[in-house]
Amino acid sequence: MENIIDVQHLSYRYQDTDGRPALDDISFTVKAGEWLALVGHNGSGKSTLARAVDGLLPFSEGTVTVGGIKLTPETVWEVREKIGMIFQNPDNQFVGATVEDDVAFGLENRQISRAEMVPRVKAALDEVGMQTFAQREPGALSGGQKQRVALAGIVAIAPDILILDEATSMLDPQGRRDMLALVQRLREEKHLTVISITHDIDEAASADRVLVIDDGKLVEEAQPAEIFAQGERLIHLGLDVPFTAKLKQALQDRGITVPTGYQTTTEMEEWLWQSLSNT
Amino acid sequence: MAITFEHVGYTYQAGTPMATPALSDISFTVPDHGYLAIIGHTGSGKSTLIQQINALLKPTTGKITVDDFTITPQTTNADLKPLRRHVGMVFQFPESQLFEETIQRDIAFGPQNFGLSEEEANQRALDMLKTVGLDESFADRSPFELSGGQMRRVAIAGVLAMQPKVLVLDEPTAGLDPQGRQEMMTLFNRLHQEQGLTIILVTHQMEDVAAYADEVAVMQAGKLLTCATPQEVFNDPAWVQSSDIAVPRAAKFAQQLDKRGVKWDQLPLTADQLADQLVQHWPGMGAQHE
Structure with a gap:
């Protein structure tokens, strides 16, 4: 499989005067269709890394290549077309007065005609099971429903890559399971590449591979089972x-x-059971 | 402080066409120094229920007693000031209520409002910083340049600075990382153990219910399904299933082993309780103890 994301020697400082870089010489690749989990304690730099990949940070050292396009100020819009991001608090990303307006927002930005937009919005809401809420106000929905609407907004613009930045952390356990199942299904149907930044063990377990970030450095890369074998140390990994x-x-x-x-x-x-029966 | 609910009902916008019943016929008691967990799905009435405890919402029917205070539909706000001093409320995402220029001033705001001198209130703030695990170097910093977990500690210090006897916590660990969650729950347990605070905890974390609560109240559609020890509540798989509540992982795991024929004296709710009983059944181990 081809590498859809290729990050090489990426470093970033929030301010020139900061002693410690927020990202420190990070290199990794993501294969098309892979589910990658980024873990690390609060403040480790994992969200900063995701923002760098989406062209939201003006990093000066290193390269980011997304779908074969090298990220530069000139290509940033082209790169962002390929990526959909969902954040922790859905309330911070709603713009529409109704659910369907909100889902249409990304399409409007891409100057999609109304004739094409209407069926795409409807299909996206169908996909996440929110069609009956099309006319509702996003603010009045539950946390899980809000994240579904946010996902519909992503489905509508059909990106190649979905980045979840602690997108399930405000949901109750049932909402979290539903959201993960939905992402899993969309990933298969739409051949999405998924990067999830998470503290949730079940979400990390859904991934093919886990990257551990600590103090801005990439300190470990392994399968979920290898990471989970570390017992108490996992708490320090976030x-x-x-x-x-x-x-x-x-x-x-x-x-x-x-x-x-x-x-x-x-x-x-x-x-x-075998140990107990072994008398 | 003991808390008693007697047939409490609450309707939002009562007496209007918009009237929405949120609580009906709720009765339970939390003893002095008790630790009650409240569980239930989003929208089941948990948050409406806890707002009755310091009368942010007054019952439409029934009566609530908190120590010597009585709250009925007729209670006027003038009567409530002493009650509110004794019941500390930590709402969801309390860090959104920080507002002062320095952390010390933010924590001192409440006690000063309730009559402490500036000097006393500032000293109280420093003490509370220590209680929540932040050192004095934080005192003069802006609360807005802290991490999310630190901001939440400051907000909680502001509530503790009122020296409440009851602490009401609405999903206090939501959005924190596992380490932050663990530290926060340990802090509340310490306040409960060392200072005898009565704790009311609204949570979705069944592990916390199993580890800390004396009793657990299960809410569903504005009704109290049951209020009993975690052991009693989680013990009946059929009831748990029909009430659509989650069980602690250890209990779920034990029930799986139960299906294979492992019998438990008492349903284990934590990994330690599970291990204690497994040792009893372990070939060559349980026998040695007898």
């Missing part, structure tokens, strides 16, 4: 400790020998 790791630690504290590595809950259940 993630929660998976339940199976907590249980293993609790068993170990009580003198039971436990398997190494990361187990899913099903694997853990299987191992426990």
Whole structure:
């Protein structure tokens, strides 16, 4: 598969006088269709990195290439066409008076004709299951519904890449699961590349690969299972400790020998059942 | 401070064509120094319920008692000042209420309004900074140049500066990273243990319910489904399923093992409780203890 995103030696300082760069010599690539999770504690630089990829930061060192186009002040609009971003607080990104106006906003910006716009807005709202809310005011929706509308706005402009910047962190557990399932489905149907910045272990588990950012540096790159095997250290990486790791630690504290590595809950259940039956 | 709800009902815009019932016939008691968790889906009435405790919303029917204070539909605002001093409310995203030029002034604002001298209030602010885990070097900084988690601590320090006896928390860890969440919940538990604060916690985090709450109130469509210990509430899988509430991960995991034939003396709600019981069943281990 081709690399849809290629970042090389990217560095950024918010102010020239800052001693510590917000991004420090970061290099990585993302394959088309991949789901990549960016994790790190608050202030580690992961959101800064995502903004750099979307051309929202005037970085001076390094290169960002998106879909074969090198990001420069001249190409920034072309690059942004390829990327849709969803942020933590949906209230900060609504512009329309109604749900359908809001979804249409991105299309209006691209000078799509009304004849084409109307069916695209409708199809996008259908896609996220919000068609019955088309005439409603976005502010009156629940958190989960608001993020669905934000996703519809992205679906309407059909980008290649979707960046979720802690997009599920304000949702309740059910809303979070629904949102992840929806992103997963859209990714398959639309062949989207997904980058999710997250503290949520389930969201990180949905990814093919996890990048860990700490103090502006890329410190680790691995499969979710390898990352999750780090137990208590995950807290410092800005993630929660998976339940199976907590249980293993609790068993170990009580003198039971436990398997190494990361187990899913099903694997853990299987191992426990076999150990208990082994009399 | 003990809190009692007796047949409390609340209707938004009562007596108008827009009247919307939000709470009906709610009765429960939280003992002095109690720790109550309130769970339920978005829109189930959790936030409406907690606003009754310091009478930001007064009941349309029924009666609420907080220690010696009684709140009824007839209670006037003039009677409420002492009550509000004793009930500290931490709303969702409390950092959005910060407004002063310095952190110290922001925390001192409440106590000074309630009659402390400027000097006393400033000293109180410094003490509270320490309580929430920020050192004195923060005192003269602007609250707006802090990280989200630090801003939230400052906002909570402002509530604690009133020296409340009841702390009402509406999803206090929403939007924080796991480390921030853990530190915040540890802080509340310390205030509960060391200073005897009564805590009312609205949450979606079942792990927190299992780890901290004495009792849990389950809200659904403006009604109180039950109010009992986490053990009693999560213990009945059929009821949990029909009431559409989540259970702690440890309990869910234990129920999976239960289907395979592992029997529990009591449904474990945390990883530690689960491990305690597994050790009892473990070949060559449980027997040694007996």
